[in-house]
Amino acid sequence: MSNTSDVIIVGGGVIGNAAAYYLSKKGVSVTVLEGSADIGHGGSSRNGGGVRQSGRDPRELPLAMYGIQNLWPGLSGELGIDTEYTPKGNLRLGKTQAHLDILRKLTDRAIACGLDVRMIGYEEIKSINPYLSDEVIGASWCPTDGHANPLTATLGFYVNARRLGARFISGEKAVKLQKVKGRLRKVVAESGVYEAETVIVAAGLESRPLLNTVGIDVPMTGNLMECLVTEAQPYLFDQMLGAAEADFYGHQSKHGSFVFGGSSGFEGCTLDKSGLLENYEKTAPATCRGIMRYFPDLKRAKIIRTWAGFIDVCADGVPVLGNAEEVPGLVIACAFSGHGFGISPAVGYNLAELITTGKTPVDISALRYDRFKAKI
């Protein structure tokens, strides 16, 4: 098989798969190189499933809003796979005055961007979710937010892109980008060399060393975060939940299980000697204690699995997205900082537009790769 295509996408996560799908739909030939054995190996399969606009930085909020208005509602039907998209609102919870101050600031900022989000008090919180504990004194409420299943969404994009002719190679780690006559042309991987007009680097944390091979650096770091999931439980609620300090998030899935993320406070300094993305022994118990303070009724729900995954945290907390003009042919989509899943359809769609028309429906200029400036 020829190793030349219109576009190479490095990274078979939800971003790469979404881009592959929307590009294939436009008739663009795509090759996706996934370094691990599994499609969606990284953060795409290791997140809490939030599809939200509230709480986002104004620089990426337009992408979130675009996706929720234009892409998520019809996605399951379009892909023929249940992404379990549930737009039943997002409660971002506060337990202290300090929390409420954070939430207020985020809310005001989002309202200025045109988002329907507001602060609500105890009574209204209880009417939306009666299972929350009395410790919660206030929240931001965005009724158009929600959640979806990152596993089926990622694989849904993959299956459909593949069906439309995209070529996928897993276990093929890209090690070097190479320019030919001033333009990025080749991707050298462990088992082969691939060529294309355009290369999208959407490899999460792995993007940094790869981009380094053409002299571009994205200031980001890995942070090992953990989630846990319970056995299926009777239906309780369908909102997405978050917390003012972003140290607790989760939802009840369509299947009935609760998926929650939390933290022990040791994030960033835990051991991972074997590189197996190991769970830290203190995190799941800490997460459970956190959950029970929000949902005392869930105390008897059984945890059946925990997992860990790196988030690619950008220096300024928002993704790097778009053309890197100094290396013609290079498109960067990384550093999603732990909130990439919710915007993945919009990112994929906009990348496809960017590559085929040179323009994007959403202004992504604030996410440029060269935006980073010293603070003084």
Place this chain on the structure above:
Amino acid sequence: MKRYDLIVVGAGPAGLSAAIEGAKRGLKTVIFDENEKPGGQLFKQIHKFFGSKEHRAKIRGFKIGEELLAEAAGLGVEVVLNAAVIGLYQEKEVVVRIGEAVRHYKGDAVIVATGATENAVYFEGWDLPGVIGAGAAQTMMNLHGVRPGEKVLMLGAGNVGLVVSFQLLQAGCEVVAVADAASAVGGYGVHAAKVARTGVSFYLSHTIIKAEGGDRVNAVTIAEVDERFQFIPGTEKRFEVDTVCLAVGLSPMCQLLKMAGCRVLEIPAKGGQVPLVGTRGETSADGIFAAGDVSGIEEASSAMIEGRIAGIAAAEYLGYAVNAELEAAIAENEAALSELRQGMFAPGRRGDMVEFTDEGIHVSVSLLKKGYVNDEEIARFTSASETPGFRPIIECTQNIPCNPCRDVCPRNCIKVESITALPRLNEYNACSGCGLCVASCPGQAIFLVNGDVGGGFANVTLPYEFLPLPKEGDRGVALGRDGQVVCEAWVSKAQISSAFDKTNLLTIKVPAEMAGKARFFKSKGAV
């Protein structure tokens, strides 16, 4: 954090043995086991073990469990039950659920002896209530005293399927058939023979097409399969049953080792995914050892030896034993292990079709196909004579590592040259008819025949592990090795003795010409 020299996960034969060897050498040792009772699978194994004295042969599995537990307790090993190890984290941190809390422990060495889990096969209706694992049947009847059903079909003619079939019969259930997709009985022939002689039919090259039922299985259909395991239409056989038992192999339960980052390989001959281990049970992770079924499916006897080696290795690793002692202990245990791994059922010969015994005798094909040695084939191995006086008839036809019959005979009538050799009679020694060999044979393959007790009759003494025990004078029928009625029979003696350890001896009187055939007894009432 609480720290032990040695943390052992799993209180089965391997784990207990490992803890014993560690504690003997001064290691502060704890064992965690998720079950309410220690002993692992030993406590479901109510048959007498094969092997030699050193391997605790002729002792029943659950008794071995009790012995190991007492030995461990005597050495100061803490055995914590109802303690599920939920994770083996970095730096050998063991997290255990005990009661309503999780506790964190550190082990300077950790031995994982988590054993195995049962395989399953799927077919239409396999999810119906009443379709259960063979281990489930054992648990229900041997631990909880409840019969899993009344009429049972057993899928699987390996040792588990055969042993559990016999246990079902002992519990008072009816076993309608033993089926297996393989073309030959995979377990010990003697295990099959003691099931077949009670009248259970064997269907080799057969597997289940479907189970039927509403809220519980009420029928099962099996059919013959060809060499490619495809059903042969027209060969279907339907049985009305309320229970189907699945005994289709075991898989090592190595998740904890995987979580700990130990290198794991997939080795079909060992039953699936197993940790990469060295001769001392050491895994690729420093200070973490594996022993027993978790590192490859074998018999409990082998698990005990592997456990001992790992326990000594952990002691050496922590400086409680000198290397020379370790090497000597390993050599000794390895010799024992290699002895156990000899014969027709040696791990290296798994799957081979063996045609001749080590003695050069053509093996019984009928045993492999139907579960019993037929009348024609038995003559190659033993024969009953129609003369007065006792004589043991040893229907042991496969080379398996086992020799209690030799050790137990007070008159040295029986010789077993190497441990896997077939037992032979020392013709010059007169048998006293004590019956110890009959009761001791773990395969229940020895019978005493007195070929002439007058009036044209002979006495056959057979092992009998069922209730009720027939009484002297009871009338009934004798069944042949194939479980078919061969003649009328009268009970002339029923012996119970503590020396027989619950294998009662039933002596039946049959016409002299039937002495070579009568191998089981059914009371008239039970026919």
Place this chain on the structure above:
Amino acid sequence: MGAVERILEREFVPADDDGVVVCRCEEITKGEIRRAVHDGIFTMTEMRRYLRAGMGLCQGQTCAKNVKALMARELGVPPLELEHATARSPMRPVEMYVLANEEVAD
């Protein structure tokens, strides 16, 4: 681990027993698993994520071996080529209030 080209030459052929449940917990049938392979689901881990096969209460302890054999047959590769899914704690289901209750061992 080598590079795997995600192409399957064979077409999906329905079978009589496609309706038989393979993963008991999540009630996933043989036909669903076989069809998923043709959708491009090539690994055990992906199968868990795609169909939830092996993701239920027992976490695949009952069905993993069978799912693996079934996938291998459909892919036309030896079962040894398929990797089992990762082992993750807790090894047994644990109630939240129990996991939350970390006792300092004395």
Place this chain on the structure above:
Amino acid sequence: MEKRIGEHPILGKPQKGKLVTFTFDGAAAQGYEGEPISAALAAAGVSVHRYTAKAHKPRGIFCAIGRCTDCVMVVDGEVNVRACVTPLRAGMDVKTQRGVSAV
């Protein structure tokens, strides 16, 4: 046939706790304290522990050692309780599980 083994040829008479009363789907039932709930139910002739969520198929004991989790029931209001490894206590309220609830 009586489901309980009165006397076993090798194991003798089963060692049991005291006879206690519990409720199964609202009706009074008896079993021995400390034995698994599933043993008491099996002795009472109950095979169905639950009906599945998707196909509403009956399920019962399969592995009997807490691994396959097919035998889960609603016990004292808690769903997904593994009946094969949960000891019976006097007064327990045991219900057939349907999907992930008792109704």
